[in-house]
Amino acid sequence: MNARSCAIGATGVSKLVDTFGRQVTYLRLSITDRCNLRCRYCMPEEGVDFLDHQSILSYEEMERIARIFFRLGVNKIRITGGEPFVRKGCLGFMQRICEQNPGLKLHLTTNGVAVLPYLSDLKKLDLKGMNLSLDTLDEKRFEEITRRNKLETVLSVFHETLRLGIPLKVNAVIQTDTSDDELVRMAGLIKDKPVALRFIELMPFSGKEHVERSMELPLETRLFRLFPGLKEISSNNIETARRFSATGYQGTLGIIEGESRKFCGSCNKLRITSSGMMKNCLYDKGVLNLRELLRTDITDSELAEEIASSVSKKLVNGKEAARLNEKDSEESMASIGG
Ligand code: SAM
Ligand code: SF4
Numbered sequence: 001m002n003a004r005s006c007a008i009g010a011t012g013v014s015k016l017v018d019t020f021g022r023q024v025t026y027l028r029l030s031i032t033d034r035c036n037l038r039c040r041y042c043m044p045e046e047g048v049d050f051l052d053h054q055s056i057l058s059y060e061e062m063e064r065i066a067r068i069f070f071r072l073g074v075n076k077i078r079i080t081g082g083e084p085f086v087r088k089g090c091l092g093f094m095q096r097i098c099e100q101n102p103g104l105k106l107h108l109t110t111n112g113v114a115v116l117p118y119l120s121d122l123k124k125l126d127l128k129g130m131n132l133s134l135d136t137l138d139e140k141r142f143e144e145i146t147r148r149n150k151l152e153t154v155l156s157v158f159h160e161t162l163r164l165g166i167p168l169k170v171n172a173v174i175q176t177d178t179s180d181d182e183l184v185r186m187a188g189l190i191k192d193k194p195v196a197l198r199f200i201e202l203m204p205f206s207g208k209e210h211v212e213r214s215m216e217l218p219l220e221t222r223l224f225r226l227f228p229g230l231k232e233i234s235s236n237n238i239e240t241a242r243r244f245s246a247t248g249y250q251g252t253l254g255i256i257e258g259e260s261r262k263f264c265g266s267c268n269k270l271r272i273t274s275s276g277m278m279k280n281c282l283y284d285k286g287v288l289n290l291r292e293l294l295r296t297d298i299t300d301s302e303l304a305e306e307i308a309s310s311v312s313k314k315l316v317n318g319k320e321a322a323r324l325n326e327k328d329s330e331e332s333m334a335s336i337g338g
Contacts, residue, residue: 014073018314030337080337112157190251201258264317
């Protein structure tokens with residue numbers, strides 16, 4: 001494939017289209033399943049079966065994938081994990097995919113524990129956005145949830161990211177024991193800052209342990225009770241979160257719904273797990289083993305055809321994908337990348 005004639009990623013017109021007419025323009029790439037936290041809804045405390053070196057994609061393999069996807073029309077790549085910065089060489093990899101795909105919008109999802117030394121380089125890279133995961137502002141609770149004592153570090157990353165002017169979103173997973181006080185305290189982060197705070201409903205991706213997910217009251221009802229003047233902001237329909245403004249807050253509040261999946265009709269996303277499995281939907285079990293294909297003598301054009309053919313079969317919604325995905329054990333978000 002000729003890079004110049006086929007570099008359509010920057011134009012936003014995608015060759016990746018499914019039978020429902022949805023175009024894929026956004027790829028979430030998980031570069032490792034390893035992590036420096038052990039969030040209780042994502043990984044067990046001990047005994048995690050991490051992938052061995054051979055089973056994860058190499059940086060060269062992921063660079064090739066990024067180039068092919070960009071040429072096919074993907075204009076946004078989010079680097080995620082596990083924790084991306086526990087993998088040595090993460091920054092260099094991000095720099096190379098920016099150089100190789102001019103116009104690509106690069107994003108990062110991180111827990112903030114190891115990213116502080118890299119923030120100014122990420123700014124130089126023109127990182128288009130960072131999602132910082134932070135569930136609580138209480139030190140003891142942070143440690144209970146993540147099984148590590150790193151709140152202070154994550155808060156430094158919050159402030160430094162804003163100081164550098166990198167667009168920032170904070171993702172907070174709402175658990176059965178997340179109190180109203182906690183929600184209001186978290187909202188303090190956006191009172192006088194241009195930050196999107198998104199509350200995530202728990203999803204069934206906890207690694208080995210089953211996580212209790214029932215809530216007494218729907219999150220939306222709680223937010224309307226807690227925040228005066230809460231008003232839904234109309235979305236462009238491809239956003240993952242429903243967004244709200246509230247009186248007295250500069251930033252926005254958001255809800256990322258777990259299983260209601262209101263956004264399937266306009267889904268523009270693909271995921272690649274750390275082992276190189278392509279997923280059309282968070283809830284499918286993987287539709288194309290890219291690692292296997294990459295380790296044959298397949299050409300870029302052939303690989304592009306395989307990818308486009310798998311995307312064309314994307315199912316109508318997450319409910320259908322989950323119905324066809326019979327799992328023995330719960331998959332972890334750490335290998336999928338969120
Ligand atoms: N380690 C990085 C982080 O935490 O930001 C990136 C990977 S993490 C799997 C991506 C996102 O998935 C995080 O915001 C995390 O809170 C969320 N997540 C993990 N397990 C989840 C679950 N069972 N339900 C909902 N969100 C989950
Ligand atoms: Fe690590 Fe992110 Fe999973 Fe927490 S949610 S254990 S930070 S991968």
